[in-house]
Amino acid sequence: MTSSVDGLVSGLSTSTIINQLMQLEAAPQTRLKKQVSAEQTLQSNYQAVNARMLAVRNAAETLTSADTWNSVTVTSSSDAVSGVAGTGALTGTATFDVVRTATRHVASSAVPQSGSLTTNGSLTVTVGNKATSVAVTTDTAQGVADAINKADLGVRATVLTTTTGSVLQFSGTGTGAAKAFTIDGLTSGTTVITQGADALVTVGNPNAGGYQLTSADNNFTGLIPGVTVTVSKAATNVTVTADQNTAKLADAMQSLVNAINSAASDINNRSSYNATTKTSGALNGDPLVRGLRQSLLGQVSSGVEGLGSAAKLGVQLGRDGTVTFDRGKFLASLKEDPAAVKTAVQTKFAEGFRKTADAATNTTDGKLTQIIQGRDNVVRSLNKQIDDWDSRLADRKVALQRQYTALETTLGKLKDQSTWLAGQLSSLSSS
Structure with missing residues (x-):
């Protein structure tokens, strides 16, 4: 450790001088720190856009999934009977009498x-x-x-x-x-x-082509494939229906529209220029993110191959750049031609958004992924340079402290010599 004498002889505040000189010496490191801050700001903005595009991809994947389209919902005409659809459940209807429940x-x-x-x-x-x-x-x-x-x-x-x-x-x-x-x-x-007994249901007339089913625990799995029917009390002429879960499909379409709107709005905020406040978004002028927004909205306005306008699916692009979804119109189209709507949504509409989002967010070669990783490499490199400057500046400060300490020591010696010489000259004058 090097100590310094703070102006004891010269009267100078050498510590202040050293601090000011160190600020000048640290100017390159300060510029590096500003670069790191700027890079991190860009990186966080790209990460935010990436998160929005991931939401689009996930919502689109839900609509392309066979599980979503094969989802079944079960209804019953009687409060004595309920039903739950399992994996691979088929649509269908069963009408039967509950003769007794299991005891x-x-x-x-x-x-x-x-x-x-x-x-x-x-x-x-x-x-x-x-x-x-x-x-x-x-x-x-x-x-x-x-x-x-x-x-x-x-x-x-x-x-x-x-x-x-x-x-x-x-x-x-x-x-x-x-x-x-x-x-x-x-x-x-x-x-x-x-008396312990099995539950019993009768389908049709057992004596005229009908049949009976029994269950030890009030659960029947043989009435509709993949559907578990549970009985709770005796009842007659009960109808259980397993239909396609159209509500789930409409919810999935709404989720995709919401994800598209969130991504488009977020990209617009981060890449636009506000003429009133004269401020730019962090990604202003970035062709990639603006291209992503144009692609998302363009796929809505360009229609759906094999179906025509996306409006047939209840999806429309407004003049303000916001996508709207008409749930009732979608359900009506689905009821009118379920096969055509399924093909259009699953293989064209949703698949198009999935491809766009995946090209941006894929962890291997996604364009946003590559930019974020590149910015991360830049930040690491800059931080390493900043760390190197810490050592360099520490050495420079020690050198300055030694230099000014030596100055004070030399001035002290000169002052002592001056005092001695003045004494000698005074003695000669007296003689």
């Missing part, structure tokens, strides 16, 4: 006030066709319940206190005929409260 098997056994609960210290629990022997180590109502619950056979036992005394209640852990059970070995026997 859980429930049985009970009165607990004797005295004597043994079991005939020989064990029980036989039969679920479906499988019989299992269960040892009862404690011959009490709770002991019987604990033994059955511990065996984990699909039957749960509880002890209830009723107005007529204690009762053992047994319930199946699931619904359906396969979950029905019997319990043998209790001295009081058992009484069935609810």
Whole structure:
């Protein structure tokens, strides 16, 4: 570390002089820092445009996806029945009667006030066709319940206190005929409260070409391919319909229009010149981003191959450069000619926007991606130069401190010599 004497002899503020000289020395580094700031501003603007174009690409990809067009929505004519479409569900209609819903098997056994609960210290629990022997180590109502619950056979036992005394209640852990059970070995026997049974629906007249379907859990998958129908109570003449999810398609079209408008507006703000305020956007004059905006809006105004005007899809370009979407018109066109609309949107309209956006944002060779990466390389290079200047300026400051310290030391010596010489001359004058 180098120290300096701040004007003790010369009377100069050498630290101030050094700081001012260092500001001059640092001028090149200051210019580099301004360059970094300018590059980062440009980079952030390109990144913002890239994000808008990514939104366009994602919205367009949704409309080109087969899953979007194959999406099915399910409606039911009765509150007793509901339906959910799964992957690969097909459109169709099913009309049927719900004869009964699936029930859980429930049985009970009165607990004797005295004597043994079991005939020989064990029980036989039969679920479906499988019989299992269960040892009862404690011959009490709770002991019987604990033994059955511990065996984990699909039957749960509880002890209830009723107005007529204690009762053992047994319930199946699931619904359906396969979950029905019997319990043998209790001295009081058992009484069935609810018989475990499958849900039953009838399609048409079973005696005249119709058929019946059963379900252990109230869910039917055989009525419409890919659709799960759930019944909750008995009902007659129920119609379940699986149709194309047109609402989802309209939502996807709206999302694409919104993404186009957001991208076009953002690009316009960043690349235009405001004559009133005499200010320019950060990307003013950039041909790439302005070209992207023109391409987005141009694809709307130029129409759709094989269909004609985009207005047939409910999409129009206004004089102010804003794209509008008429949901009702789109749904009407879809209803009138679903195949033509699907082909036009999926393979032409949406695909055109997807290609435009992908050419700009692709992580490998997207034009915006390349610009952002190039700016990033420039910033890294400039920051390295700035770091090099830090070391150079630190060395220069040390050199200046040494120089001015040496100046003060030399001036101090000269002052001492001057004082001594003046003393000698004074002595000679006196002699």
